[in-house]
Amino acid sequence: MKRHEALNPLSHHHHHALVMALEMKRAGTEQSSKTYKQLVRDMIDFWIKDGRDHFRDEEEVLVPLYLQFASEPKENLIKDMLYQHAQIRGLIEELREKGETDYEKMRSLGELLDEHVRLEERTLFPLMEEAIPENYLYQANGRFHRDSYSGF
Template identity: 30%
Template sequence: MADLWLRGGMTRSAALEPLSHDHHEGLAFAARLRRARRDGDDPVPLVAEVAAFWRDHLVPHFADEEAFVLPVLEDGAAPLAAQMVEEHRQIRALVERVAAEAPTWGGPLGEVADALAAHIRFEEREAFPAAERLADADALARIGHQIHDTHSHR
């Protein structure tokens, strides 16, 4: 892998760098929710923030992962592919519950931060490294161009 970059002690191919950058934004959002929960902030305004983060960040991010990373995992690491899709489904369900239920920290609003952070850790530590091992250099280059193209149109 010629194009590697260092992030917190982890190497990541340049092809997947935009997705890892999205993950950084996701972790920052999860940390914000955790701080608000810890500090006992009013959860009502955060419902709109969760909806906006879902719409503006997670929907396109999940679409990119499922279009470009998932096929690689399905061919050589099917359990990781299944976990990725299931965690995307679980996060989507939590976001839908946040919109539908009364906003309390004891409900789905309180769970979103933990689910999102755990999912990002799984992808960065397991799914992405597996995809990088499974894809050859040409495939990674194609994936990288596709991901960069979709990110440039956001």
């Protein structure tokens, strides 16, 4: 799906989130080459370097712009997105603090992360691109954090 270039940093982050989600969904299966501890470390590293800031970019920059400019904002979709953000934060904290292995919870987080990225990429971002004037999208881009993997 072609994305407005101002939102490319967020879509780039989403790519990394989908890779992480796939690894988590495979946790504890023969499809996974990583131990549970490796997955938790990778998840924490991803969250600290990119995930938290990515959510902040969406919550503090993009969503307010959308609500400002959309003539009929899809409030339920925004609520779904924000609720998923809270769920993802909670699951990450739980897995981070939990001392024992919980493959089921890790796979649940992977499923939720995958679902969340697809909601944003397929549904929310197109609505935002349509509603937010281009010059404001470019200004928002300047406020997004840069991906730790590529600097994008």
